[in-house]
Amino acid sequence: MTTQLSWQQDHHYLTGLRRDLLRFARLQLRDAVAAEDAVQEALTAAYTAPQQFGGQSQHKTWVFGILRHKLVDTLRARYRTINLSALEAEIEGEALLDDLLFKANDHWAADTRPRPWPKPETALAQKQFWLLFELCLNNLPESTGRVFMMREFLGLETDEICVELAVSANHCSVLLYRARLKLRTCLTEKGYDGEDCDEYV
Amino acid sequence: MSTCKKISRLLSDALDRPLQTGEWLEVHAHLPICRGCRGYKQQISVLRAAAQRVRGEEPETR
Ligand SMILES: [Zn+2]
Numbered sequence: 001m002t003t004q005l006s007w008q009q010d011h012h013y014l015t016g017l018r019r020d021l022l023r024f025a026r027l028q029l030r031d032a033v034a035a036e037d038a039v040q041e042a043l044t045a046a047y048t049a050p051q052q053f054g055g056q057s058q059h060k061t062w063v064f065g066i067l068r069h070k071l072v073d074t075l076r077a078r079y080r081t082i083n084l085s086a087l088e089a090e091i092e093g094e095a096l097l098d099d100l101l102f103k104a105n106d107h108w109a110a111d112t113r114p115r116p117w118p119k120p121e122t123a124l125a126q127k128q129f130w131l132l133f134e135l136c137l138n139n140l141p142e143s144t145g146r147v148f149m150m151r152e153f154l155g156l157e158t159d160e161i162c163v164e165l166a167v168s169a170n171h172c173s174v175l176l177y178r179a180r181l182k183l184r185t186c187l188t189e190k191g192y193d194g195e196d197c198d199e200y201v
Numbered sequence: 202m203s204t205c206k207k208i209s210r211l212l213s214d215a216l217d218r219p220l221q222t223g224e225w226l227e228v229h230a231h232l233p234i235c236r237g238c239r240g241y242k243q244q245i246s247v248l249r250a251a252a253q254r255v256r257g258e259e260p261e262t263r
Contacts, residue, residue, distance in 0.1 A: 024255050064257030098206070106204035108237030116243040120250035133251055151217065152252035158217045177213040184244040 007059055008047060017060060018043070021067055027137060028071045028149055038074065042067035072154055075146075076164065090141045094178055097185065114184060117192070129192060136186035140179055147172060148179035203231045208238045216249055 007013055021042065025035035046063045103109050123129045137145060147165070150156045156164070162172045208231045211224050220228065232239055 020257060024257065027255065060257050068256065102204075102206050106206040108205045108235075108241075113237035114240035114244055116240045117247050120247050123247050124251060124254055129251070133248075152249070153256050155256060173210075173214055173217060176217060177210050180213050180216075180245045180248060181209065183248055184241065 007056070013056055017063060020060075021063065023134075024064065024153065025067060025071060027134065028075065028153060030138070034074070038067060038070050042070055068154055072156075075150070075154075086143065090143055090178075093141070097178075097182065101181070101185065112185075112188075114188075115193070129187075132187045132190045132192050133183075135190065136183050139186055140182055144175050144179045144182065147175040148183075151176055203227050205231075205235060205238055205241075208232075208235070209241050212238065212242045213245060216245065 018039065021039045022035055025038045026032060029035050029038065042063060045066050101109060101112050108114065117123055118126075137149075140148065147161055150161045150164070151158065158169065158172050158176070162169050165172075167175075208228055211220060211228050214220065214224075215228070232242070
C-alpha cells in the first residue's frame, strides 16, 4: 500500500500529531508558550528534512524523536544541577506519604493497599485516566517530577540522569520510586479506580 | 522477611535496571503472597505504558 498524500498535506494527521506533540512538550516544560515554540521548531525541522516513510506511525515516532532532542537540550540548559538541600527536603517530606501507605511493619496498610487498575490498553483509552495523569504529574515536587520525566518521557537511562543532575545513582532511583508511588497514590486519591468509567477518548 | 516497602522499591527499580538474582528471588517469593504488591506492580506498569504513549510510542504488549 502506498500513500500518495504527503504528510504535510494530510490535515487530519497533522492536527492529531500536533496535539500529541504539544501534550508531550507541555508536560516536560510546564510552560505552554515554550511548548508551542518547541513543537513549532520540531515541525519545521521535520518539514525541511527529506525522509521516506513506510507509514504514519513510523513518521510520528520520527517527529517525536526530533522534539525529544529539542526538549533534552532545553531542559539541560534550564537545569544544570539539582539543588541538593531542596532534594533532601523533598525526600524528608515523603515520610508523610509512607505513614499513609505503610503500616508500622512496612507492609501496605489495608485501606490504602494498591488495587489493580484496568489493563494498559483500557486505561489509556479513558479520558479520566489522562486528566488525572496530567494533573498528578503536575503535582509532583520539582526534582521528583523532573527525574521522572527525564526517565519516562525523554527515555534517558538512569545513569545519564544521575550524571546530568550530579546526584548519586541511589538518589536517582529513590526519586523514581517516589515519583511512581506518588503518581499512583495521587490517581487513586483523585478517584481513579478504572472501574466505572467507560468514557472513551 | 521482605517488607512491602522494600519490594515496591525493587519493583520500581526493575523498570530502570535488571534486578540482581537475589533481588529477583526476593520479589518473586513475595508477590504470590501479597495482593498489595501485585496491585502496585500492575499500576506502575500502566504508568510506564502511559509514558510510552506520551512519547509517541505504542506501549509494549506483554
Ligand atoms: Zn507486599
